[in-house]
Amino acid sequence: MIRRVVRIENELGLHARAAARLVKLTSRFEAQITLSRVNSPGPVDGKSILGVMLLAAAFGTDVEITVDGPDEQDAMAEILRLVEKKFNEGR
Amino acid sequence: MKQHLFETQSIKLTGSGLSPGIVIGTAYKVEPAIPTFYRISIQKEDVPRELHRLDLAVEKSRVQLRDIKLRFEKLVGKDHAYMIDVHLMILEDPRFLDDIRSSIVRVLHSPERAVRETAARWLALYRSLDDPFFRERGSELRDVEQRLLSNLVESNGGNQGKLPDSLVLIAPEVNLSLLAEYQLERVGGLVLTKAGRASHVTIIARSYHVPLVSGIEGIEAVIQTGDTVIVDGYEGVVWKNPASNTVKRYQMRLHADLGRRHAQSMDKSPSVTRDGRQVELYVNTEVEVEAAAGIRHGAEGIGLFRSEFMFMKHKARLMTEDEQFEVYRRLAESVGTRPAILRTLDIGEGRHPVFSSDSISEDPSLGLRGIRLSLKYPVPFRSQLRAILRASAFGNLKIVFPMVTSVDELLQGRRAIDEAKAELSAQGVGFKADLEIGAMLEVPAAILTLDAILNHADFVAVGTNDLIQYTLAAGRTNDEVDYLFNPLHPAVLSSLQRVAEVGSRKNKRVYICGEVASNPLYVYVLVGLGFQHLSMALSSIGDIRKVIREMEFERAVLDVCALLELPTLEEISRFARENFPHPEILAAP
Numbered sequence: 001m002i003r004r005v006v007r008i009e010n011e012l013g014l015h016a017r018a019a020a021r022l023v024k025l026t027s028r029f030e031a032q033i034t035l036s037r038v039n040s041p042g043p044v045d046g047k048s049i050l051g052v053m054l055l056a057a058a059f060g061t062d063v064e065i066t067v068d069g070p071d072e073q074d075a076m077a078e079i080l081r082l083v084e085k086k087f088n089e090g091r
Numbered sequence: 092m093k094q095h096l097f098e099t100q101s102i103k104l105t106g107s108g109l110s111p112g113i114v115i116g117t118a119y120k121v122e123p124a125i126p127t128f129y130r131i132s133i134q135k136e137d138v139p140r141e142l143h144r145l146d147l148a149v150e151k152s153r154v155q156l157r158d159i160k161l162r163f164e165k166l167v168g169k170d171h172a173y174m175i176d177v178h179l180m181i182l183e184d185p186r187f188l189d190d191i192r193s194s195i196v197r198v199l200h201s202p203e204r205a206v207r208e209t210a211a212r213w214l215a216l217y218r219s220l221d222d223p224f225f226r227e228r229g230s231e232l233r234d235v236e237q238r239l240l241s242n243l244v245e246s247n248g249g250n251q252g253k254l255p256d257s258l259v260l261i262a263p264e265v266n267l268s269l270l271a272e273y274q275l276e277r278v279g280g281l282v283l284t285k286a287g288r289a290s291h292v293t294i295i296a297r298s299y300h301v302p303l304v305s306g307i308e309g310i311e312a313v314i315q316t317g318d319t320v321i322v323d324g325y326e327g328v329v330w331k332n333p334a335s336n337t338v339k340r341y342q343m344r345l346h347a348d349l350g351r352r353h354a355q356s357m358d359k360s361p362s363v364t365r366d367g368r369q370v371e372l373y374v375n376t377e378v379e380v381e382a383a384a385g386i387r388h389g390a391e392g393i394g395l396f397r398s399e400f401m402f403m404k405h406k407a408r409l410m411t412e413d414e415q416f417e418v419y420r421r422l423a424e425s426v427g428t429r430p431a432i433l434r435t436l437d438i439g440e441g442r443h444p445v446f447s448s449d450s451i452s453e454d455p456s457l458g459l460r461g462i463r464l465s466l467k468y469p470v471p472f473r474s475q476l477r478a479i480l481r482a483s484a485f486g487n488l489k490i491v492f493p494m495v496t497s498v499d500e501l502l503q504g505r506r507a508i509d510e511a512k513a514e515l516s517a518q519g520v521g522f523k524a525d526l527e528i529g530a531m532l533e534v535p536a537a538i539l540t541l542d543a544i545l546n547h548a549d550f551v552a553v554g555t556n557d558l559i560q561y562t563l564a565a566g567r568t569n570d571e572v573d574y575l576f577n578p579l580h581p582a583v584l585s586s587l588q589r590v591a592e593v594g595s596r597k598n599k600r601v602y603i604c605g606e607v608a609s610n611p612l613y614v615y616v617l618v619g620l621g622f623q624h625l626s627m628a629l630s631s632i633g634d635i636r637k638v639i640r641e642m643e644f645e646r647a648v649l650d651v652c653a654l655l656e657l658p659t660l661e662e663i664s665r666f667a668r669e670n671f672p673h674p675e676i677l678a679a680p
Contacts, residue, residue: 048184049181
C-alpha cells in the first residue's frame with residue numbers, strides 16, 4: 001500500500017472534467033484506489049466519479065491518495081503525473 | 092448511509108384532515124421530474140429477472156448517451172462533449188450500481204425504486220456540499236437517474252405488472268394536472284404539505300372518498316416510496332411503518348366505515364325540511380361516470396361539470412371536438428331530462444401548453460382564466476361549444492361560463508354559441524335549440540351587476556370558493572390568511588343575500604356550487620338565505636340530505652336574518668355556535 005499527499009493545482013480543482021480524466025485512469029488498474037482530503041468526511045473510491053466529484057477538491061486542496069494492490073506502483077505514478085500535468089487542462 | 096434502507100421505526104405525524112376516511116397503503120412520493128412508476132417491491136424469485144431488467148436499462152441508457160455524445164461532438168466539438176462522458180461514467184459508476192443492485196437483491200426493492208433511492212442518497216450528499224460549484228454536480232446525477240428510470244419504466248411495458256393495492260401519494264403539493272396523471276382509481280390516500288380546505292385537490296379527494304391529510308412540513312423527507320403508511324383523514328394523522336396493533340385498530344375502523352357508507356348510499360328519501368321546504372341537491376364532478384352514481388344517490392342532476400379536468404389528462408395537446416363530444420354525450424345520456432350544467436374550460440393561462448403565450452402573468456387567478464381565456468383562444472372555445480351543442484341532442488345539458496366579470500363577456504360567449512349553432516344547423520347536425528346559458532358568479536363585479544347579467548343569462552351558479560377568495564382577497568392555500576377565508580364573513584353573506592334576492596325577483600334559478608354546499612352548518616345558512624339548488628361532491632349528498640331533513644326552514648330564515656345584523660366575524664361565529672345545528676363544524680381547525 002502506498003500513500004501520498006498531493007495539492008490540486010488546476011484552476012477548477014477536481015471538477016467534472018478533471019474527475020472524469022482521473023476516473024478513466026484509475027479504472028485501468030486493479031489496485032484499490034481511495035482519495036480523501038483534510039476535514040472531509042471519509043475517503044472516496046477513486047474509481048467512482050460520483051465519489052471523486054463529491055470530494056469537492058477545489059484549487060489548492062491537499063488530497064491524500066491511497067493505492068493498494070498488485071499494480072499500485074504504476075497506478076500511483078500515473079496518478080501523480082496526471083495531477084502534476086494539471087489534468088491536461090493547460091491552465 | 093446504509094442504515095436508512097432498513098429503517099422500520101414506527102412514526103406518527105400530525106397534520107390536518109381535509110378529506111375524511113382511512114387507508115392503509117403503500118407510500119408513493121410524487122416528484123414531477125421523475126418518470127412515474129408503480130412497481131415498488133418485488134418477490135424473491137423475481138430477483139434475477141429484475142437484475143436483468145436493470146442491466147438492459149443501463150445498456151440502453153449507454154447506447155443513448157453514446158449516440159448523444161456523437162451528435163454533440165459534431166455540434167460543438169469534441170472538447171465540449173466531455174459532460175456526456177461524465178454522464179456515461181456516472182452510469183457505469185461501480186459504487187452507484189453496486190448500491191442499486193444490493194437494494195434489489197437484499198431488500199427486494201423494484202429496480203425503479205432502487206435507482207430512485209440510491210440516487211436520492213447521493214443527491215443528499217451533494218446538496219450538503221458548501222462549494223456551490225461542486226454542489227451543482229448533483230444535476231449530472233439527476234440527468235442519469237431520469238434516463239435510467241425512463242428506460243426501466245419503458246421496459247416494463249409502461250406500468251404493467253404487480254401493483255400495490257392502495258397507493259398513498261406523498262407530495263409537498265399537487266395540482267389538478269398532476270393528479271390527473273395518476274390514475275385516480277389507484278390513489279387510496281393523499282398526504283400533502285400544502286393544501287387548503289377549499290383547494291381543488293381537497294374537493295376532488297372528498298368527492299372520491301380519498302382520505303387526505305395536509306399541513307405536514309417536510310413530509311417528502313420523512314416518508315419514502317414503498318413505506319407502509321396509514322392515513323387517517325378524520326384525525327389528520329399519518330402513520331409511517333405502523334406497529335401491528337395500530338394496523339389492527341385501523342382495520343377495524345375501516346370496516347365500520349365501509350358499513351356506514353353503504354347504509355348511507357341506500358337512503359334515497361327526498362331532501363325536504365321538516366316544515367316542507369324542498370331543497371334540490373346536485374353533484375359537482377369532473378367525470379361523467381359520477382352522473383349516474385349521483386342520480387342513484389338521489390341527486391337531481393349535475394350542478395357543475397368541471398370540463399378542465401379532462402383537458403388536463405391530455406396534457407400534450409387539446410382534446411378534439413369528437414373526443415369531447417363522446418364525454419359530453421355520455422354525460423347527457425346519463426342525466427336524460429335532469430339538468431347537467433357544463434362549465435366551459437376554467438383554467439389559468441399557462442396551465443396547459445395549448446393555452447400559453449409569452450406574456451403569462453405570475454398569478455393566473457387575477458389574469459387570464461375562465462371565459463377570459465376562452466375568448467382569447469376562439470378556436471378551442473368553438474370546438475368545445477360545438478361538442479357541447481352536439482351532445483345536447485342526447486340530454487338536458489346547460490352551459491355555464493366561468494369567471495364572468497361583465498355583461499360584455501356573457502354577450503360575447505352567447506354570440507360564440509349562436510355562431511356554433513348556425514354552423515351546426517348549416518351542416519345538418521342536431522342540438523337542443525333552447526339550451527340554457529348561464530354565468531358563474533365568482534367575482535364581486537358580477538354580483539354588483541347581477542340585474543344586468545340576469546337580463547342575458549337563463550340561470551346563474553355561484554362558485555363560492557372563488558367568490559370568497561375574490562371578495563376577501565384571501566388565497567385558498569395561504570395559511571397566513573386562512574382565518575379570513577370564511578363563508579360566514581359579513582361581506583360574503585351580504586353578497587349571497589343579494590344573489591338570492593335578485594335571483595328571486597328576476598325569477599331565475601340560482602345554483603350554489605362550492606365547498607360550502609357540502610358543509611352542514613353552511614347549508615343551514617344557504618337554505619335560510621332562500622337557496623334551493625345546492626351542488627356538492629357526490630360523497631356529501633347523503634350527509635346533506637340528512638341535514639336538510641332534520642332542519643326547519645322557518646327557523647333557519649330567522650337565524651340568518653339575525654346573523655346578517657352582526658358586524659364582526661367573532662359575533663357571527665359565536666351566534667352560529669350557540670344557535671345553529673351542527674356547530675361542531677365551526678370548531679374544526
